[in-house]
Amino acid sequence: MSEAMRLRVESAAPYDVVIGTGVIGQLPALLGDSVTRVAVIHPRMLASGAEYLRTMLTERGVQAHCIEVPDGEAAKDADVAAYCWKILGNAGFTRSDAIVGIGGGATTDLAGFVAATWLRGIALVTVPTSVLAMVDAAVGGKTGINTAAGKNLVGAFHEPAGVLCDLAVLQTLPPNEVRSGLAEVVKCGMIADPTILDLLESAPLDALDVKSDVVRELITRGVRVKADVVARDLRETTPDGETIGREALNYGHTLGHAIERVENYAFRHGAAVAIGMSFAGELARLAGRCDRELIDRQRRVLEIVGLPTTYKPGVWNELHDAMRLDKKARGGTLRFVVLDGLARPAIHAGPDPALLTAAYAEITR
Numbered sequence: 262m263s264e265a266m267r268l269r270v271e272s273a274a275p276y277d278v279v280i281g282t283g284v285i286g287q288l289p290a291l292l293g294d295s296v297t298r299v300a301v302i303h304p305r306m307l308a309s310g311a312e313y314l315r316t317m318l319t320e321r322g323v324q325a326h327c328i329e330v331p332d333g334e335a336a337k338d339a340d341v342a343a344y345c346w347k348i349l350g351n352a353g354f355t356r357s358d359a360i361v362g363i364g365g366g367a368t369t370d371l372a373g374f375v376a377a378t379w380l381r382g383i384a385l386v387t388v389p390t391s392v393l394a395m396v397d398a399a400v401g402g403k404t405g406i407n408t409a410a411g412k413n414l415v416g417a418f419h420e421p422a423g424v425l426c427d428l429a430v431l432q433t434l435p436p437n438e439v440r441s442g443l444a445e446v447v448k449c450g451m452i453a454d455p456t457i458l459d460l461l462e463s464a465p466l467d468a469l470d471v472k473s474d475v476v477r478e479l480i481t482r483g484v485r486v487k488a489d490v491v492a493r494d495l496r497e498t499t500p501d502g503e504t505i506g507r508e509a510l511n512y513g514h515t516l517g518h519a520i521e522r523v524e525n526y527a528f529r530h531g532a533a534v535a536i537g538m539s540f541a542g543e544l545a546r547l548a549g550r551c552d553r554e555l556i557d558r559q560r561r562v563l564e565i566v567g568l569p570t571t572y573k574p575g576v577w578n579e580l581h582d583a584m585r586l587d588k589k590a591r592g593g594t595l596r597f598v599v600l601d602g603l604a605r606p607a608i609h610a611g612p613d614p615a616l617l618t619a620a621y622a623e624i625t626r
Contacts, residue, residue: 266481270400270420270488272495278400278424278484280477288314288361289321291386291423298324298358300349302372304332307364307390310430314361314388326352334526336364336371337406339415345375359384359422365391366398366530370413373404377419385421391434392442392476393531395426396449396483401491401510407526411586412518418496426480431471439469440567441531444513446479447562448538449486452509452598452606457482458562465565505598509606512598513538519583523576535568536624544620545599548609555603574625577618 265281279287292299299318303311311327318325328348330336360383362372369387376385389399405416431439443461450457460475460482461468467475487510494506517537521528542556560570584595595617599609 268481268484268488271492272402272420274420276421276423278426278488280395280426280428280481280484282428282477284425285314285388285427285429286317288386288388288425289318289323291425292318292323292359292361292384293422295357296323296359296384298326298352298354299361300326300328300345300352300354300358301361301363302328302330302345302368302375303362304336304364304368305329306332307368310390311363314363330368330371333365334367334407334521336367337413339406339408341371342375342378342406345371346379349375349379354379354383356380356383359386361386361388362399363388363390364394365389366394369394369399370403370405370416373402373419373421374406374416377404377417382419385419386423386425387421388425388427390430392431392439392471392480393445394442395480396442397445397487397510399424399426400484400487401507402495411522411583412526414586420495426484428471428477428480431476434471436469436567437529439471441529443468443479443566444531444535444538444563444568446483447559447566447568448510448512448534449483450562451538451559451600451603452512453486453490453604454482455603458558461562461566468566505606505608508596508598508608512600512606513541515584515595515597516540516580519580520572522583523579532569535563535570536572538563539570539624540572540620541597541599543623544597544609544612544616545601547616547619547623548599548612550607550609551600551602555600571624571626577621580621581617 265284268278301311315325360376362369387399389395402420405413464475467473497507513534517533520533545551594611596610601607
């Protein structure tokens, strides 16, 4: 087991993010001594891992149940949430009990939503098992499920009691899942921590080797960026005209979520966000907010780790309609996170439609 790194998220309800290899045994400590009953929500593919957690908790005198949910985005559904509530009700879960969510971002989103809504909120510990979930979904207190209208349109803010990032689980990930997670890492580099970009440019192969020290540092830096942002602005409440808060974390996500919806959620989240960052970059450049050198650098960093920076032509109208339902829109006004420079995120609200189509044309070449 490597020495664990503990990052403190200093929000309204502070909690620790534990990062290291072989640190799964710290789960009971994150739950605390007062919890006597736990539901482990997990996808089918992680049934054995969930059973391991259940056995660990049982041996420590905790009554533990496993709740199996579908893999991937199929888990983020109202019917699946209702299934989880039914099991919690049948097991008699009270406010002193807890949820553990083990899996990728979709599973931790669902587990968080179930924890937030059961008895108006019970304790939650997330155990992310992908790079993307460690850097993004499992940290920050956002929970949600999807609807036919769009992604994450139903949800709640519910901070976890702790997050456990055991890097050992990454060794089972296929390469494309690692790449997908690196999109969120690149995002953190663009909006807040340029050292991330330096690491990716100097050691792109190490960035894809989940056993490397580079991956550990990239994940730690990504988590630190998110922790710092959500500590200042948990609920995206920064008013227009002031310094951008949590919305900065949505860089690349407005178009990215639209692509996911148009693709029926068969497109990897990280790949969609990478394309979304490329679009936001071109939008900022065409609006005169940043220079081509910065956007070219962003494209190179994304491409050296194998992420897409272009998308198919002929679907702009579908994407535009999907973006209007994005939760970041205000009324009929689209809002995009853009860059006024490296690590200088800002909001571009209500862009000229001609500017949007021109930016899209740039990423379909």
